[in-house]
Amino acid sequence: MFQAFVIQVLVTGGVYALLAVGFSLIFGVARMINLAHTAFFMLAAYGMFFCSLQLGLDPISSIILSIVVTTLIAVASYKVFIDRIREHQVTVLLITIALAMVFQELMLLAFGAHFRAAPTLISGFWEIFGVRVTYQQLLSLGIVLVVLICVWAILLRTKLGIAIRATAQDAEIANLMGINVSRILLITMGIAAALAAISGVVVAPLWVVYPYMWLSPLVMVMAIVVLGGLGSIKGSVIGAFIIALVETLVVFLVPAGAFLKLAFALLAMVIILVVRPEGLFGVIFEEERL
Amino acid sequence: MLRRLVKDFQGDVLAIPGRLIALIFFLLLFLLPLITQEPYTLRILIFANIFVIFAVSWDFLSGYTGQVNFGHALFFGVAAYTAAMLNKYIGLQPWATIPIGAIVAVGAGVLMCLPALRLRGPYLSLVTLAFPLILLGVVKAFPDVTGGEHGITGLTRLSESRITDYYISAVVMTISVFIMWKLTDARSALVRTGIILHAIREDEIAARASGINTIRYKLLAFAVGGFFAGIAGGLFAHFMRIAGPSTLDLMLSFQAIIWTVFGGIVSIYGAVVGVYFLYPLMEFLRVIPELRILIFAAIVIVILLFMPEGIAVWIRDKIERACPRCKLSNVWWRRTCRACGASLY
Numbered sequence: 310m311f312q313a314f315v316i317q318v319l320v321t322g323g324v325y326a327l328l329a330v331g332f333s334l335i336f337g338v339a340r341m342i343n344l345a346h347t348a349f350f351m352l353a354a355y356g357m358f359f360c361s362l363q364l365g366l367d368p369i370s371s372i373i374l375s376i377v378v379t380t381l382i383a384v385a386s387y388k389v390f391i392d393r394i395r396e397h398q399v400t401v402l403l404i405t406i407a408l409a410m411v412f413q414e415l416m417l418l419a420f421g422a423h424f425r426a427a428p429t430l431i432s433g434f435w436e437i438f439g440v441r442v443t444y445q446q447l448l449s450l451g452i453v454l455v456v457l458i459c460v461w462a463i464l465l466r467t468k469l470g471i472a473i474r475a476t477a478q479d480a481e482i483a484n485l486m487g488i489n490v491s492r493i494l495l496i497t498m499g500i501a502a503a504l505a506a507i508s509g510v511v512v513a514p515l516w517v518v519y520p521y522m523w524l525s526p527l528v529m530v531m532a533i534v535v536l537g538g539l540g541s542i543k544g545s546v547i548g549a550f551i552i553a554l555v556e557t558l559v560v561f562l563v564p565a566g567a568f569l570k571l572a573f574a575l576l577a578m579v580i581i582l583v584v585r586p587e588g589l590f591g592v593i594f595e596e597e598r599l
Numbered sequence: 600m601l602r603r604l605v606k607d608f609q610g611d612v613l614a615i616p617g618r619l620i621a622l623i624f625f626l627l628l629f630l631l632p633l634i635t636q637e638p639y640t641l642r643i644l645i646f647a648n649i650f651v652i653f654a655v656s657w658d659f660l661s662g663y664t665g666q667v668n669f670g671h672a673l674f675f676g677v678a679a680y681t682a683a684m685l686n687k688y689i690g691l692q693p694w695a696t697i698p699i700g701a702i703v704a705v706g707a708g709v710l711m712c713l714p715a716l717r718l719r720g721p722y723l724s725l726v727t728l729a730f731p732l733i734l735l736g737v738v739k740a741f742p743d744v745t746g747g748e749h750g751i752t753g754l755t756r757l758s759e760s761r762i763t764d765y766y767i768s769a770v771v772m773t774i775s776v777f778i779m780w781k782l783t784d785a786r787s788a789l790v791r792t793g794i795i796l797h798a799i800r801e802d803e804i805a806a807r808a809s810g811i812n813t814i815r816y817k818l819l820a821f822a823v824g825g826f827f828a829g830i831a832g833g834l835f836a837h838f839m840r841i842a843g844p845s846t847l848d849l850m851l852s853f854q855a856i857i858w859t860v861f862g863g864i865v866s867i868y869g870a871v872v873g874v875y876f877l878y879p880l881m882e883f884l885r886v887i888p889e890l891r892i893l894i895f896a897a898i899v900i901v902i903l904l905f906m907p908e909g910i911a912v913w914i915r916d917k918i919e920r921a922c923p924r925c926k927l928s929n930v931w932w933r934r935t936c937r938a939c940g941a942s943l944y
Contacts, residue, residue: 342721390900394907399667403860404903406853407896414893524849528732535725572736575729579714582726586717 322553323453329533329545331504337477337540338497347523348409349502353379353509354518358427376506383502417520427513449511532578538591615928616918641765647878648768652775652831654870657855659779660824662865665800669728671855674704674825676847678832683751683842697833708825735847750843757837780867863909872911
């Protein structure tokens with residue numbers, strides 16, 4: 310019971326962490342609330358389902374194909390729809406909602422409203438203290454950890470990472486220092502979408518795949534990002550595990566928990582924000598006067 | 600006295616094309632039942648009227664104070680459920696339940712405001728998102744009182760006939776929109792709220808430094824926004840005769856944003872145009888149900904790409920030109936300002 314609980318928290322938290330880091334990254338760099346973020350996660354999950362079941366590709370190539378295609382779609386839609394109206398922030402918000410709706414409807418048209426599942430990559434399970442942990446869960450956890458470490462390394466250890474962080478701090482000054490800001494934004498969008506796609510691929514065998522699967526993770530991700538502090542990667546990861554813990558606790562302990570898990574997770578967010586208005590690890594930006 | 604009124608009317612309404620269009624629009628709205636009494640058309644327009652109140656109240660709260668609210672459905676849903684429960688369990692009639700529902704929604708607005716006062720920008724948006732969803736969880740967890748997934752059904756009708764329903768919605772809509780427009784009018788000599796809300800949006804710290812109690816005005820914005828959204832919610836519940844979980848849905852909150860931003864944020868009339876354009880369009884698209892939302896989203900994206908400030912603002916900028924010297928609006932074909940004679944080019 311307890312071990313199953315821990316595994317559940319770790320897997321859910323890991324997936325949320327990947328999603329939240331991407332969301333936080335694009336917010337921090339482009340100051341844009343991307344409501345289509347989890348739509349890319351949904352697209353990748355469908356890509357996984359489509360490639361492995363309907364095209365019959367082997368797991369590795371279907372993983373790579375879904376991630377690459379989703380990232381390309383994300384970058385292209387950023388370039389075409391968002392780049393040119395970037396200064397109208399609320400309009401950008403609206404366009405991202407509309408984009409998410411478009412993706413949802415396209416998937417609905419292509420695959421119908423059925424609940425789908427992708428095949429597991431490796432079958433079998435491992436018994437730890439009498440609890441079955443499927444290899445799939447362990448694999449997902451492993452992928453999440455590796456990807457998070459990669460992101461951290463890119464951001465802190467490479468020239469590109471320095472450019473991204475500089476743009477996040479002050480786009481204008483970054484531009485003056487010779488950083489091509491609009492290219493950095495495009496690359497950041499690509500990284501964020503790739504993170505969403507990786508989490509989509511990871512959960513495709515574990516969760517059900519259906520066209521509306523982007524909506525509830527979106528709310529969770531926003532809660533996590535706010536709780537951890539907008540733009541803070543560390544905060545997003547820790548926030549993801551807090552929210553996953555609350556969610557799983559509620560499902561395990563409270564009757565009618567499945568209805569209330571979202572409510573409790575959001576309540577946790579509101580309480581933390583009332584105590585610390587800038588989130589756990591957020592920094593208060595100087596009032597930005599545009 | 601009468602001549603003065605006529606003169607004001609000529610100067611303030613007839614000379615400004617935007618206001619002239621608004622006048623014609625409201626006249627048509629009230630004369631429409633003379634042309635058609637088809638129940639389906641009336642039904643669509645009644646919904647449009649209700650959602651106009653909802654969208655305009657979002658614009659009032661979010662556009663004018665810059666407190667972008669992702670959870671506007673909270674007010675709508677709270678009022679709808681309150682009205683439904685009062686009607687179902689106590690037996691109050693719509694004329695009582697709708698205002699009481701709206702007042703409870705004001706309470707919800709003030710409650711939502713408590714964390715909101717400490718937060719700014721995106722933090723505020725994402726926190727407001729949480730409230731209707733928390734309430735939605737509670738509603739679904741206690742199906743005995745709230746009806747769970749199905750909601751509270753079988754409420755009293757708004758009135759006996761569809762035409763009366765239509766006039767009720769149209770009158771309430773006109774009055775609400777007028778009040779909110781007046782409250783946000785920055786040039787009004789009567790109420791100062793308009794210019795103060797503008798000041799808070801542009802620069803909150805500077806507003807506070809000028810001696811404005813910004814907290815009081817933010818509270819006021821939440822209360823007024825909540826009140827009118829609540830009126831819309833109550834009307835909706837009694838017209839549909841059901842208050843269900845869809846009134847608290849995330850999509851409804853997003854709808855308010857879609858309508859308003861599509862028409863033009865920070866303009867009140869933008870929200871009216873947005874609803875009257877998009878809501879009938881959505882109904883019309885029912886002829887192709889499987890492509891409906893896709894086409895809707897595509898239209899929204901394409902129009903916003905070319906008119907990022909919203910369709911109503913775009914049209915206004917085409918047909919009106921502000922005088923560079925005295926800031927008075929002029930018809931687009933004039934070469935000199937109608938009041939001070941300055942060149943408009």
